[in-house]
Amino acid sequence: MNQxxxxxxxxxxxxxxxxxxxxxxxxxxxxxxxxxxxxxxxRAWSKVMPWGLIALMLMITxxxxxxAWFAGDLIxxxxxxxxxxxxxxxxxLLFVALTGPLLLVPDRVNGVLAVYMSRPLRMVxxxxxxxxxxxxxxxxxxxxxxxxxxxxxxxxxxxxFFTYLGANLDVLWKVPIVALAYIATHGSIxxxxxxxxxxxxxxxxxxxxxxxxxxxxxxxxVGTANFTGAKYAALFAIEQHPxxxxxxxxxxxxxxxxxxxxxxxxxxSAVCIVFVVxxxxxxxxxxYRKLP
Amino acid sequence: xxxxxxxxxxxxxxxxxxxxxxxxxxPDGAIGLVGANGAGKSTLIKILLGLLTPxxxxxxVLGENVRTHVxxxxxxxxxxxxxDCLPVDQSASDFVAYAAELAGVPAKAxxxxxSESLALVGxxxxxxxxxxxxxxxxxxxxxxxxxxxxxxxxxFLDEPTAGLDPEGREQMLDLVNRLADYDISVIFSTHILSxxxxxxxxxxxxxxxxxKRNGPLDRLGSHGVVQLELIDDPQxxxxxxxxxxxxxxxxGFRMSIPSAxxxxxxxxxxxxxxxxxxxSMTETQVTxxxxxxxxxxxxxPPVPT
Numbered sequence: 001m002n003q004x005x006x007x008x009x010x011x012x013x014x015x016x017x018x019x020x021x022x023x024x025x026x027x028x029x030x031x032x033x034x035x036x037x038x039x040x041x042x043r044a045w046s047k048v049m050p051w052g053l054i055a056l057m058l059m060i061t062x063x064x065x066x067x068a069w070f071a072g073d074l075i076x077x078x079x080x081x082x083x084x085x086x087x088x089x090x091x092x093l094l095f096v097a098l099t100g101p102l103l104l105v106p107d108r109v110n111g112v113l114a115v116y117m118s119r120p121l122r123m124v125x126x127x128x129x130x131x132x133x134x135x136x137x138x139x140x141x142x143x144x145x146x147x148x149x150x151x152x153x154x155x156x157x158x159x160x161f162f163t164y165l166g167a168n169l170d171v172l173w174k175v176p177i178v179a180l181a182y183i184a185t186h187g188s189i190x191x192x193x194x195x196x197x198x199x200x201x202x203x204x205x206x207x208x209x210x211x212x213x214x215x216x217x218x219x220x221x222v223g224t225a226n227f228t229g230a231k232y233a234a235l236f237a238i239e240q241h242p243x244x245x246x247x248x249x250x251x252x253x254x255x256x257x258x259x260x261x262x263x264x265x266x267x268x269s270a271v272c273i274v275f276v277v278x279x280x281x282x283x284x285x286x287x288y289r290k291l292p
Numbered sequence: 293x294x295x296x297x298x299x300x301x302x303x304x305x306x307x308x309x310x311x312x313x314x315x316x317x318x319p320d321g322a323i324g325l326v327g328a329n330g331a332g333k334s335t336l337i338k339i340l341l342g343l344l345t346p347x348x349x350x351x352x353v354l355g356e357n358v359r360t361h362v363x364x365x366x367x368x369x370x371x372x373x374x375x376d377c378l379p380v381d382q383s384a385s386d387f388v389a390y391a392a393e394l395a396g397v398p399a400k401a402x403x404x405x406x407s408e409s410l411a412l413v414g415x416x417x418x419x420x421x422x423x424x425x426x427x428x429x430x431x432x433x434x435x436x437x438x439x440x441x442x443x444x445x446x447x448f449l450d451e452p453t454a455g456l457d458p459e460g461r462e463q464m465l466d467l468v469n470r471l472a473d474y475d476i477s478v479i480f481s482t483h484i485l486s487x488x489x490x491x492x493x494x495x496x497x498x499x500x501x502x503x504k505r506n507g508p509l510d511r512l513g514s515h516g517v518v519q520l521e522l523i524d525d526p527q528x529x530x531x532x533x534x535x536x537x538x539x540x541x542x543x544g545f546r547m548s549i550p551s552a553x554x555x556x557x558x559x560x561x562x563x564x565x566x567x568x569x570x571x572s573m574t575e576t577q578v579t580x581x582x583x584x585x586x587x588x589x590x591x592x593p594p595v596p597t
Binding site: 011012013014015017018019020021022024025028029031032041042043046106107110111112114115116117118119120121122292 | 383
């Protein structure tokens with residue numbers, strides 16, 4: 001041991017370093033959102049759900065690639081990019097049900113908003129940063145497996161890697177747009193529900209219940225009711241709007257859709273998504289504008 | 293330097309008038325904001341932080357108009373809320389570093405500042421523990437650490453000793469006193485008057501949304517009453533003292549006179565003139581508590597600002 005070694009406790013002292021702008025404060029909120037949603041720097045059980053869902057999402061991707069590699073000749077109809085959304089959208093639903101409430105509820109319940117609002121931030125900045133955290137997390141959740149799938153299929157293509165990529169350039173804009181449609185619909189509702197409830201788990205359950213019930217009730221009414229205007233119940237099948245937009249963007253038909261069954265064009269679903277986002281934003285703002 | 297100033301400030305919550313026509317100018321240093329529950333302390337703090345928009349009136353904190361430059365004002369203040377404000381699933385170090393980042397301190401410096409702030413409040417060893425495992429006293433210390441981590445010019449402490457045991461309270465008051473060493477002004481809101489007497493040099497007394505007193509604590513405390521017990525009839529001496537502008541109350545062989553600079557000299561001279569015998573003469577100090585509960589004329593008027 002070096003006998004000359006000393007321990008110097010510099011203690012608290014005035015800070016004379018640089019200070020960031022509003023953007024750096026908002027970025028801090030986004031980073032904190034990532035840590036909270038993924039359970040980083042938290043106890044082990046906080047990591048189980050998000051990383052379990054991420055592992056499942058990636059597993060589906062690798063299974064599809066493995067099937068294409070080992071049995072591509074035997075199973076020629078591998079899931080298309082559009083169909084892949086169907087394979088993974090339920091996981092996406094669970095991920096947003098987990099993430100949305102985690103981003104909003106604990107700050108409010110623990111009283112941390114009082115700390116946020118004593119910093120050079122306004123409530124609108126806080127909400128925008130939280131939205132950015134949710135959107136970027138969800139985009140990563142949807143796009144990374146799609147990117148792996150895309151590169152994997154390109155690598156396995158008989159036409160060669162770059163020929164495959166060149167022939168599927170449209171995927172580069174179609175997949176992100178469809179992912180945004182999913183995120184906008186589900187994320188906004190998850191935030192709206194979370195703005196009211198004091199427990200993240202309860203908010204997740206209520207959000208999932210809302211999605212499932214509206215879907216089933218709308219399907220039941222459109223499928224069985226005979227009264228005039230019954231078809232408009234399809235507008236309340238919220239979970240199906242991004243799927244109808246997906247079929248529109250990919251020019252595909254990946255399965256039965258209530259909106260299609262009721263005779264609506266896909267653009268109506270796009271309008272419904274915008275409406276859902278606007279109403280949800282209004283609800284969240286009304287709840288938060290007078291806090292803390 | 294003026295810490296904050298408010299001009300004709302009024303705020304109401306519907307039918308409830310929380311603050312009524314409050315005008316104040318407060319210098320930097322340790323400021324006590326005193327009043328009973330519902331007096332308007334928390335409302336005033338929230339308005340100073342820009343969390344509430346006043347019904348009418350103007351507010352400036354550190355020279356920044358809070359209505360028009362709220363971000364600039366908040367960049368230089370810290371706030372320790374009265375209630376819970378800590379995420380229990382995070383470590384103290386992570387949360388305090390995050391609080392620094394929110395104030396614009398870069399991430400690496402924020403972690404260093406968090407360690408320094410937690411060391412200052414006596415949680416250097418416990419900084420990596422989860423907040424869920426902390427006691428009430430430790431919670432209060434973390435709340436103080438997050439309020440000062442970004443080196444604010446002024447820190448608002450809302451009931452910082454609430455819920456603390458006597459030992460924890462003493463430690464918190466010592467910490468508040470230490471903030472002056474780092475050139476951090478303090479606005480200490482409480483209804484515990486002895487805490488103010490321990491920590492503050494200027495006091496604002498609020499009562500039912502109005503300013504009852506505003507001035508240096510020593511000036512408030514030095515205004516007492518000179519009480520005399522006499523051997524002879526006091527009337528002739530009382531007349532002389534009244535003639536010299538003093539307010540004299542006579543009750544049998546007792547006499548009381550509000551104390552002020554030079555009053556004892558005037559009393560001595562008057563008794564020398566009349567030859568009246570004195571059994572005893574004492575000067576009683578008015579504590580902050582007496583000042584708070586007293587009504588108007590017995591106490592000095594608010595210091596003009």
